[in-house]
Amino acid sequence: MKQTENIVVGISIGDLNGIGGEIVLKTFEDPRILDFCTPVIFASIKVMSFFKTHFKSEINFHSIKELSQLVQGKVNVLNCWQEPVKIEFGKEDTKIGAFAIKSLEAATKALKEEAIDVLVTAPINKSNIQSEAFKFPGHTDYLAQELEGDSLMFMINDGLRVGLLTDHVPVKDIATHITPQLIEKKIATVYESLVKDFKIQKPKIAVLGINPHTGDNGVIGNEDDAVLRPTLQKIKEGGKLVYGPYAADSFFGSNNYKNFDAIIASYHDQGLIPFKTLSFGQGVNFTAGLSKVRTSPDHGTAYEIAGKGTADENSFKEAVYSAMKIFKNRSEYEELTANPLKKASRNERR
Structure with missing residues (x-):
């Protein structure tokens, strides 16, 4: 179960050669967002440190090995792999696709186990994620299988x-x-x-x-x-x-x-x-x-601008805020449905 009072936002890192890492950094550089949620990025601290250096970010990460170590008020990074990753911005690479799937699978498992509240997915490349073990057109079809x-x-x-x-x-x-x-x-x-x-x-x-x-x-x-x-x-x-x-x-x-x-x-x-x-x-x-809340930005990997520091994070940021709002709305709905007397009481006060 989750360890913080805030809504825990799980983030799958997507295609490392695309703009995912950049828009995640830019979204959480504003510390005010940490008043509303506790983010956890499913990747590796080495990869996120590379992004931090490359994009000259001042963000501070909290590296964890398991979700019980989540710290509220920090941008947590759950280490899903230890091996080094060669990042080449703008390049389609099946090895990079495999890391995207590692991140997605770990985040989905955490979502199913309610260790995180919502999932926000950074963009993947639908081609380089394909393998014998993963044969889905994209996030939606995979999540449809994994979640009710x-x-x-x-x-x-x-x-x-x-x-x-x-x-x-x-x-x-x-x-x-x-x-x-x-x-x-x-x-x-x-x-x-x-x-x-x-x-x-x-x-x-x-x-x-x-x-x-x-x-x-x-x-x-x-x-x-x-x-x-x-x-x-x-x-x-x-x-x-x-x-x-x-x-x-x-x-x-x-x-x-x-x-x-x-x-x-x-x-x-x-x-x-x-x-x-x-x-x-x-x-x-x-x-x-x-059965669970998942959102994503309305764009893809944007290889053509990857690594240049010019990606717009607003859609990803909106995906984070939307996931939290939908989670709250759904939680309130389920609470009222489970307790019709409470619902009646609210209606009487209106």
Whole structure:
């Protein structure tokens, strides 16, 4: 079990040749953040000292061998390996990918054992992490296996929240993946997350169409009429405020998205292009639907600027703050659910 009163934020270090180390350093150089959380970086003190020297950081690390040694008010580094690491910024390297997985696996184990409260993942390279022992497209699929629940990529930034029916699926396969069962499951996950993680009692959810102009009455494909519309109608009849499908090309430009608590896109680029256009550098990738809280920044390894000291840490910092806020909201929800008398008492005071 965790040893500090603050929320313990576990951090997987990601691809060491990318910008992960830099944005982690920059995030925790401001000591005020330590008033709210106790961070623990899953890496090695040698690697973090290298980053500290390279980026001329004044941050002080507390090196530990086990999580029982966590110290509140310090940036803790749990040593997940002892061997030296050759860091070459901007280079794709399978050896570096193996260290990223060591960090992720150790952090996930700690999360499952409740030695940490939340997990924030620095960016990985989806190619160099692949091995006989690790065959996942990325963080989300791995965590879906390790943690209970139905995972969903949920991009969040202030009041803008975008979920996906399909995420890392080739464009040619999108329509065949979208079934009534998938639609019902994803909407249920988004709805539950809005209630539990964001404290929205009666969420309004918009769903974007599969085809251009939602198929134009079958002229540009019949999936919207045959699959999406009837499923949304069924869900709406069940009591959820779900609307659509909406034509994706005009939905964001018309500011219609501001009328909803969440938007569900049919596929990756349909949702993430407008999301990142509206919030890039501030957005957070939250894996909704799991038994534990995991967030990450809305960008990748950024090899092209790695090691130059120019990376923007704001998205990673927002990921840390979002993880803490969601953890608090979820904890309060679970407490009230477990104690309905307490909930009734609160309602009477309002």
